[in-house]
Amino acid sequence: MDQLMETVSSAGYKSGFWIGLYIEINWRWSDGFSGSFTGNSYETSVNPSNCLSDQICMIVYWHSEHHHWSDSNCSSVFPFVCYNGTQQNPDYVFVNERMNWSSAQRYCRHNFTDLATLRNETDWTKLYSVTPIEQNVWIGLYIDTNISWSDGSNFSFSQKPTSSSLQPGVTTARCGYQYRPNTNDWYLYPCEYRYPFVCCGLPKVSRRVKLRLKVENSDLLSDAAVKEKLLEKLQEKLEENGVSGVKLKWKQTTDGKVFNREKKKKTEL
Incomplete structure (x- = not known):
């Protein structure tokens, strides 16, 4: 990190730049639904304490009649929403018992069909009708993540990256960004953004x-x-x-x- 900052400083640059950090984001539904969510863009940000996990589980919550996605450590305990019926015509059931995500999944599969899947605005409205206001609840959405460096080496460092907003079912990757005045954090931004960057390579040795x-x-x-x-x-x-x-x-x-x-x-x- 010291060498990186010295390289950027010596170039007279004082803002942010790309680094080789890369995260693959694979969205999954508990019941196997593979379609994308249709409707308004409901976004979520990945908390840095969860970002290094192999799996991130998703909750929804209601605030002032607005619904949001959010991430949480899969070992956290929340009430949850199951569904009966089919993916095309689900009946949602709110379960007011606090469990971690895996336990909630087993409960739903044993007593109903599965954890809730949301496909469109109609599903949101039906879920909203059975869920208390200001209540975090597990749904069937989770994320498989794979964090690595551009050269393929494994991610291993004390700093934890923070991702910008992610759109469920749409966002598939984030790329690493370093803000020069702040050496304590890395950020994961859409890879389509345009920033300066820092390359690396083996030092040249002459003989x-x-x-x-x-x-x-x-x-x-x-x-x-x-x-x-x-x-x-x-x-x-x-x-x-x-x-x-x-x-x-x-x-x-x-x-x-x-x-x-x-x-x-x-x-x-």
Whole structure:
């Protein structure tokens, strides 16, 4: 993090930018319904304390006659809504017993059809008619999440990302955003947004190797085509010996020369 911030600061940039954090969001309904919700856009934000979980369970709540989606840790306990009948024509039943999401799911499947599925505005209205005002209730919606870095490595860090609003059944991914003045939080924004970004890569390491050549005509070594051909042959030789990721180039001296005639050592008598 220190190196990242130093890189951005040295560029004179003071706002936010993309980082390689990426979260896949897979919406699921308990009864297997795979269609998307139709109607007004009811949005939810993922709480940072839940965002790193493999599974996030959803509640709905009523406030001032408005209904909302929200996320919660699946181990939290709330009343819940089951349904009888079919997905196409459900009859909702409010169960005023506090259970975690999995227990509520088992209860609904044992006594009714399943936890409530909401397909459209009509379903919302029917659910609203059986649910108390100002009451959080479990429904059958949950999210499978997979957080990773752009290079495929697993997510492992003390900071917890906070997602912007998610639309159930529609949002499928969020991308990582870092606000430079705040190093304590990461944010997950729609990947279609446009921001500057920071790339990373392995540091370049250069190594100088002296090469001794024996030629009958030293003038050939001043020919650019000959020097290029020599590099190609040396590169092929490295690859034959299992050395990859190395780029060879000639090192020029201050006078522009690559090869210099080796001085003969004096022979002592």
